[in-house]
Amino acid sequence: xxxxxxxxxxxxxxxxxxxxxxxxxxxxxxxxxxxxxxxxxxxxxxxxxxxxxxxxxxxxxxxxxxxxxxxxxxxxxxxxxxxxxxxxxxxxxxxxxxxxxxxxxxxxxxxxxxxxxxxxxxxxxxxxxxxxxxxxxxxxxxxxxxxxxxxxxxxxxxxxxxxxxxxxxxxxxxxxxxxxxxxxxxxxxxxxxxxxxxxxxxxxxxxxxxxxxxxxxxxxxxxxxxxxxxxxxxxxxxxxxxxxxxxxxxxxxxxxxxxxx
Amino acid sequence: xxxxxxxxxxxxxxxxxxxxxxxxxxxxxxxxxxxxxxxxxxxxxxxxxxxxxxxxxxxxxxxxxxxxxxxxxxxxxxxxxxxxxxxxxxxxxxxxxxxxxxxxxxxxxxxxxxxxxxxxxxxxxxxxxxxxxxxxxxxxxxxxxxxxxxxxxxxxxxxxxxxxxxxxxxxxxxxxxxxxxxxxxxxxxxxxxxxxxxxxxxxxxxxxxxxxxxxxxxxxxxxxxxxxxxxxxxxxxxxxxxxxxxxxxxxxxxxxxxxxx
DNA sequence: GCGACCTGTGAAAATCCTGTGAACGCAGGG
DNA sequence: CCCTGCGTTCACAGGATTTTCACAGGTCGC
Numbered sequence: 052x053x054x055x056x057x058x059x060x061x062x063x064x065x066x067x068x069x070x071x072x073x074x075x076x077x078x079x080x081x082x083x084x085x086x087x088x089x090x091x092x093x094x095x096x097x098x099x100x101x102x103x104x105x106x107x108x109x110x111x112x113x114x115x116x117x118x119x120x121x122x123x124x125x126x127x128x129x130x131x132x133x134x135x136x137x138x139x140x141x142x143x144x145x146x147x148x149x150x151x152x153x154x155x156x157x158x159x160x161x162x163x164x165x166x167x168x169x170x171x172x173x174x175x176x177x178x179x180x181x182x183x184x185x186x187x188x189x190x191x192x193x194x195x196x197x198x199x200x201x202x203x204x205x206x207x208x209x210x211x212x213x214x215x216x217x218x219x220x221x222x223x224x225x226x227x228x229x230x231x232x233x234x235x236x237x238x239x240x241x242x243x244x245x246x247x248x249x250x251x252x253x254x255x256x257x258x259x260x261x262x263x264x265x266x267x268x269x270x271x272x273x274x275x276x277x278x279x280x281x282x283x284x285x286x287x288x289x290x291x292x293x294x295x296x297x298x299x300x301x302x303x304x305x306x307x308x309x310x311x312x
Numbered sequence: 313x314x315x316x317x318x319x320x321x322x323x324x325x326x327x328x329x330x331x332x333x334x335x336x337x338x339x340x341x342x343x344x345x346x347x348x349x350x351x352x353x354x355x356x357x358x359x360x361x362x363x364x365x366x367x368x369x370x371x372x373x374x375x376x377x378x379x380x381x382x383x384x385x386x387x388x389x390x391x392x393x394x395x396x397x398x399x400x401x402x403x404x405x406x407x408x409x410x411x412x413x414x415x416x417x418x419x420x421x422x423x424x425x426x427x428x429x430x431x432x433x434x435x436x437x438x439x440x441x442x443x444x445x446x447x448x449x450x451x452x453x454x455x456x457x458x459x460x461x462x463x464x465x466x467x468x469x470x471x472x473x474x475x476x477x478x479x480x481x482x483x484x485x486x487x488x489x490x491x492x493x494x495x496x497x498x499x500x501x502x503x504x505x506x507x508x509x510x511x512x513x514x515x516x517x518x519x520x521x522x523x524x525x526x527x528x529x530x531x532x533x534x535x536x537x538x539x540x541x542x543x544x545x546x547x548x549x550x551x552x553x554x555x556x557x558x559x560x561x562x563x564x565x566x567x568x569x570x571x572x573x
Numbered sequence: 574g575c576g577a578c579c580t581g582t583g584a585a586a587a588t589c590c591t592g593t594g595a596a597c598g599c600a601g602g603g
Numbered sequence: 604c605c606c607t608g609c610g611t612t613c614a615c616a617g618g619a620t621t622t623t624c625a626c627a628g629g630t631c632g633c
Binding site (some may be wrong): 464472473474507509510513514537 | 608609610611612618619620624
Binding site (some may be wrong): 470510512513515516519536537 | 589590591592593
């Protein structure tokens with residue numbers, strides 16, 4: 052849960068060379084990046100839940116200023132970095148006052164662009180405690196990061212800090228199988244020693260508390276030889292006989308991989 | 313709300329021409345500016361309660377990087393803008409990763425420098441400036457920021473300055489768990505040293521005074537391993553069963569609802 | 574069906590965290 | 604110069620939480 056949180060970035064630029072190089076670096080850093088060669092309606096940007104937007108105004112057409120203003124207005128939480136060719140002081144000042152977070156001049160080194168995007172995100176995150184994202188609900192569960200607790204029908208599960216962080220991590224990656232190493236790395240913050248069973252132990256504690264508070268549901272599933280997957284499902288052997296769910300397990304393409312971090 | 317609140321800026325640079333011009337502009341903008349020709353101990357910067365720092369690393373001497381790192385570490389809330397002469401991409405990237413918020417290259421137009429400082433500071437405002445909002449009431453407590461005091465039934469709790477600030481911070485974030493680091497950062501103004509127990513001690517003092525003035529209520533709750541949460545609740549085994557709680561409270565804590573899905 | 578591995582459990586042992594009481598150092602007022 | 608109010612630091616005690624272990628029970632590939 053440290054600095055290296057994954058960043059969702061959108062790039063609006065038609066300089067394919069620059070964009071490609073940038074893409075490689077961001078991918079290596081574990082960020083999620085989407086690229087566009089022309090203006091994207093602000094509404095769509097909203098839907099992407101971005102952390103930052105890197106844009107070359109030359110591809111925005113005539114109403115570049117208006118577009119930037121609209122984006123900054125609609126998404127005050129979004130970090131906006133302009134990366135433009137020639138520009139005057141007056142233009143840069145206008146942009147910055149308008150709500151832009153940083154203005155880089157091309158040609159620029161991708162590494163610097165990334166560092167600046169990172170800097171902007173860091174600053175924004177600092178100013179906005181993780182209050183936003185309303186409570187995450189799953190099954191009968193309600194996970195509230197503002198209280199470091201999970202609730203079922205209003206009753207707290209009394210999770211300890213570690214338990215909560217583990218649950219939150221799993222729930223955030225809902226549906227995905229996470230390997231033990233990846234889990235340990237992200238919750239404990241450092242590499243897991245060979246043979247460490249801490250993750251298993253905490254999974255058990257979590258399952259116990261979940262079972263007590265919300266019997267009839269199973270939330271955490273074991274994937275033998277791999278890791279764990281969070282996915283709320285009404286218990287099978289329950290009174291409801293049918294409703295099968297052939298359960299394709301392997302689920303969509305987005306299977307595993309991406310642990311890295 | 314991003315009103316031009318006055319910005320407190322410190323400039324560390326020995327380029328008298330630049331500094332002078334800058335000073336004129338910031339003054340015109342109503343900012344408070346202090347200028348230094350050499351490195352200033354981070355502790356002194358803390359005492360200045362700055363919003364931003366504009367610094368030319370060439371006047372910092374040999375340990376410029378170390379200095380910047382210390383400043384960024386101690387004052388994570390401070391906006392740090394480096395304004396340097398020649399520099400390489402590697403240097404800029406190093407600075408930005410280190411915690412610098414922006415890196416400008418000299419010669420630069422004062423107007424742009426100001427716009428960038430402004431941009432960096434813009435993010436930091438989130439705490440609503442409800443300075444003059446009516447007194448905040450919680451349980452039997454009345455917190456009056458205009459008096460720097462809290463009262464119960466008209467009687468002052470005799471809080472000291474720190475105690476009051478701590479209480480106010482907690483009450484403003486009512487219902488939310490605040491971590492010690494965050495508390496220390498906001499009340500003391502700089503980063504908490506590892507192992508510092510000041511927050512705990514003040515919490516105890518607060519609890520003592522609250523208990524004496526308003527027995528039967530518990531206001532500050534401990535979240536083991538995390539921090540503290542302010543939330544007025546009538547003590548459990550209390551004689552008054554219910555009916556109390558005029559309280560408008562921010563949220564009916566949990567009104568369940570989810571289930572089913 | 575048979576080992577070789579994994580994972581689920583319980584409980585003991587080792588750590589970490591918070592509540593407290595008290596000593597210190599400082600600064601302002603008598 | 605002494606006294607008093609405040610903020611900081613310490614050290615310790617009692618709990619709460621994490622780790623570590625040894626086993627039992629399951630799963631997988633042959």
